[in-house]
Structures are given as C-alpha cells and as structure tokens.
Amino acid sequence: MKIRIIINRDIVTKPILAEAIIETGIPLNIAQAHFDSTTGEIIADIEDTEYRMIKNALVSRGAEVLRLDTPINWDEEECVECGGCISVCPTKVFSMDEEWNLKVDTTKCIQCGTCIEMCPHDALSLDV
C-alpha cells in the first residue's frame, strides 16, 4: 500500500525516517519526496501488514501519516483515449492494449497528480 508522510518544518532536519526504519525494521520504499520552505512530503510503499507499526513509529516522532487508498479517478466519458498520460506517469499506471484502448492500473498510482495537468480532456482527477 501507499502512504503519504507529512513532515512539518520544525522537525524537517531530524532523521525521523531513518529512525523509524531502524526501529521497526520495515524497508520503506520511497516513491516520491518533496520538500520546500514550509513542509516536507514523502510518498512511500509498504506492505499492508506493516502500516500500523511504521505509522506509530513516525507519528511518535512528530510526522503525520495518511493512507493513500483513493487513487486517480478516470472519467471514461471525458477520456478520448489519446494516451497523453502514459509518458508523464512515473509508475506506469497507464498503458494501451493491442486495440488501442487505454488501460488504467490504479494500484500503481502514487497520487502525484502529474497526469492531471497533462490530460487535455480533464478526464483525470484526485479526491482532495
């Protein structure tokens, strides 16, 4: 499963991710990380069974942890199946089958939103 870890600026300089990994022994697979002057955000992949442990370890160190269980929404009415989304997605959510139908594998989605601004037909969205 995918999780979003939010680290606010007061604790951004502390190695809380490394500490949580060492404490739990859970190998977080970081898919995306973004830091700016106000906040840090990390998208990571873990096994479903590891969720509670890693969440506790991170939350006790001041981070916020959210499950990413609502992946990209695909509006098939608006979609014209051009495939523009295919080349901007970092995790290969989108592909074409042999008949040039667009296939959307939402289990791979890390909710980065890159495809949303690529889609010319406003057919992709994320619940906020």
Added chain:
Amino acid sequence: MVNKSISEINNRIKDGSVNVVTAEEMVGIVAELGAQGAAREVDVVTTGTFGAMCSSGVFLNFGHAEPPIKMQKVWLNDVEAYTGVAAVDAYIGATQVSETLGMEYGGAHVIEDLIRGNTIDVHAISPGTDCYPRKILDTTLDINDLNQAIMLNPRNAYQKYNAATNSTSQKLYTYMGSLMPNYGNVTYSGAGVLSPLSNDPEYRTIGTGTRIFLGGTQGYIVGQGTQHSSKSGFGTLMLQGDLKEMDAEFVRASTFTGYGVSLYVGMGIPIPILDEKVALATAVSDADIITQVMDYGIPTRDRPVVRGVTYEELRSGSIEIKGREVTTSSLSSFKRSRQIAGILKDWISHGEFFLSQPAERLPSDTVSKPMKQTRGTAMVRDIMAKDVMTIHKNASVFDAAKMIMDVSFNHLPVVTENNILVGIITAWDISKAVAQNTFDLVENIMTRKVITATDTEQVTIAARRLEQHGVSAMPVVDEQHHVIGIITSDDISMLFARRN
C-alpha cells in the same frame, strides 16, 4: 493497367458492389496482391484522424434582434467571437479563452456546448447606427436558435507533425502537452497509417470539393489549409461542415495546461482507388512515415532536431534518445481515428456516402514562409549593462554592501578569480545578513542558483525568463560562464517604453 473513374465507383456504391477497406487494412492487401491487384480489388480506402486542431472555428448567424443591432463585439459564455463580418454573423475560434475563466473554458468549449444542445449566453455591444439602433444585447440561446452554425477550420489534418521533447532541466507546458525535464518524455500527434494526407501525399484524389467525414457528419474540403507546406510534406486542409449535424463524440474541447484551449476534431477522407499509383500510396504504413523529434526546450521558431523517427517507432511506446529509452505519448487518439475510418467505410459500403470529384487539386509545391519582421528585434547584448561590477566570492559582506552603495547596482554577480559566475548577491541579501548579524563572506549569503541570460538571446526570451523566475536581474554569461554583462527588468521596461 487499372483505370477507374469516380462515377464508376459511385455506381458500385449505389448497387452495393463497392469494395471498401480502411487504410490500415490496405497495407496488407497491397503487400499480398501487389499494387495492381489491390487496385483491381479495392475501390475506396478510408482514412481517419482524431486530434487537437487549434486552427478551427465556427461561423454563426444569430438572426436579427428587434430593434436590430450591428454587433461590434460579441461574447458567447464570456468567450469573444470575431464580429467584423456584418451585423449578426460571428466567428467563434477554438483557441479564444474566456474573459472570466481563462484557459479553463474557451471557444472550443462553446463549440462543444453548442453541439451538445446546451444553452449559450450571448452578450453583444454596438455604438448604434440609424439602421441598427440597439447598443446592447443579452440573450440565451442554443444551436437550434441559430440560422447557421458552419464549422470552417482554416488548418486541419496536418499530413504529419513533429514530435516533441525537452532537453532543459525544467518541465515545459506546451501545445504538445507536458514535456518532462531532461528528455523525460516524447509526445506526438497524428494517426500515422490512417493519416488522410499521408495516404495521398501527391493529392491525386484530394482537393477542393472532396466530400469527407467531419465531426460525425459529411463535410467538405474547401481547399489547401493555411500554412499548407506541401513541398516539405506538411500539407494541411481547410474544412467545412454543418455543426448542427455534428456529434460531440468527434468534436471535443480540450485544455493544455499552461498553453490554452484547443479543439479535438475527428475527420476522415475516402480515397478512390483510381489506379495502381493511388493504391500504392494508400499502402503507406507507420514505418514509412518519418517525422522529427524537436527540442521544445529551445524557444525559437527553428527548434533543434533531436532525431528522425517513424510513426512505428513512436507508437511502439518508447524511443531512444541520447542512449536512453524515453516513453512516448500520443496526443491524438488512434482508437478514435480507427473508429472514424471504420464509420466512413460503413457509410460507403451501405450506400450512404458517395465520393465527389474535386474541382481543383491541392497545390503540391507550396512552402510555408516565416514571418517578415520589419522592426528590429532587440537582443540582450543591445540593452545589457556591459560595465557590470562583480564581487569575489571570498569578499566580505561589508565589501559587498560598500560596492552596492558605490555603483548603485542592486545586484552583484559573485565570481571566482577567473570571473566565472558562482552566485548573485542583492541589497536584500545584505539587509538580511545584517539583520541576522552574520557579517560573513559573500559566498555564505549569496544565492547559488543564478538565473542567467546570454548576449545573443532575444530580449523577449530573457524577459519571459525573468518573469517566470520572479527575479529582477540576470547576469549575462558567455559559454564558459564568464560574466559579460547584466540585464535588469528596468532595462527591458525602458526598451518597451521607448517603442510605445
């Protein structure tokens, strides 16, 4: 020798004996039977394409109001339409954007809303004349209330189109979609094997008056499109059709983030197989159609070519650029293109669509010229300050403050011994350092990521970079990163103020 006429083919359509195939199917037929055999067997090859065609729009006639108005300006759902064509005619262009919603809604959306039967708010103004006294008009109407809604697209159906990529370290937002940094992706347009003009590149059967599929109904080719550049294989078409008969399945509004609004148009051309030469041309495959991958990171008219590429390679999902596999994305829908070629095939097979003899063939020797520009285009070197003061990275903050006071420049490029740019320091950086009581070396308080310009760039390009990065000055550097000048937003404002 096979030699068929359009009227012979139309007779076969009438009696139901016509043999129609799509341009995709024709590839295998010619491979199997040869051009002559295929020309004997096949009467019509259908093509289709569905993609973004910015140069599109619709002529509308609203009927006369009481008292009448000569619309000087008109807005449809807040999108301005062109009215310089008599009193109550207007042309709504696909790429015009809403005055209130900006790029989210534009002419293309008005066109799609009209097709869907949705109502449109019309607002018009006029100075008022003796024959047209009304000055303001507001009404709400739908497509059935219009006398005519005639789609007239000045430039559609590009024979083929350049593919796009981005060499820079920043993501670009273009009419070719999002282009990811460092050759992160490639986008392309066009239907390749099904592309209408690529199946008759010598325009032996296509011309003014050719009846076609347009937006789900029958339309016509008006003639060559604007920027028709047949000599280089980039032919275009001007098309017309009745919007009232169209289907929103094949005419769709779109927005390209950071670029604007465009219209996806579905069109297809039937190609009568008059002889083996025509048959051979329709056997063109994705592997035969070559285009170029252009670097959209370079903001110039003649973008550098990264590599040549076939549609077969583009459609395989990835191509190699600089030794790496780069994922490709189509912006046209191949599925819809195929659907259009299939519908056209059905119409002809079922006697619902007859071929027309073009009144005039498309010109085959045209070249699209660049714009003639008569006002000199200012270059960075023309307006940059050349006597730029720089400061060494190991100088003190105090020295920097003193230099800024002495030269009354707000920005000091920071350099090494060899005048190589390593940072920039501003009066603001110094105030901040003073406020924090850090009287340190320049190196420790400077901004390291400097936005720069080159002296051979056009001022317009440099101005856009200033704006995008929210800075007010850029050091001008040569290829070795030596500081050779500085350009500020004041220099640019003065240049444009002088012109106005």
